[in-house]
Amino acid sequence: MTTPDDNTPKQACPICGKPTAPAYTPFCSKRCADVDLQRWLSGRYAISGREDDALGQDDGTHEE
Numbered sequence: 001m002t003t004p005d006d007n008t009p010k011q012a013c014p015i016c017g018k019p020t021a022p023a024y025t026p027f028c029s030k031r032c033a034d035v036d037l038q039r040w041l042s043g044r045y046a047i048s049g050r051e052d053d054a055l056g057q058d059d060g061t062h063e064e
Contacts, residue, residue, distance in 0.1 A: 011020045013028035015035050020026055027033040039045050 011026060012018065013020055013032050014026060015032035016028060018028040021028050024030060024033050027036065
């Protein structure tokens with residue numbers, strides 16, 4: 001008899017590709033989690049947004 005955990009696909013660590021560890025999901029280790037955190041803090045990862053000059057300008061498309 002199999003348990004539900006046996007049927008779930010194993011995911012790979014996004015940093016090194018090794019199987020994930022439950023304590024560090026979605027990473028395989030504290031090291032890979034720290035590498036990811038350092039990438040976010042250093043600005044290597046970024047989420048794009050609107051242009052600065054477009055912020056604060058009302059285009060008249062919303063009602064108040």
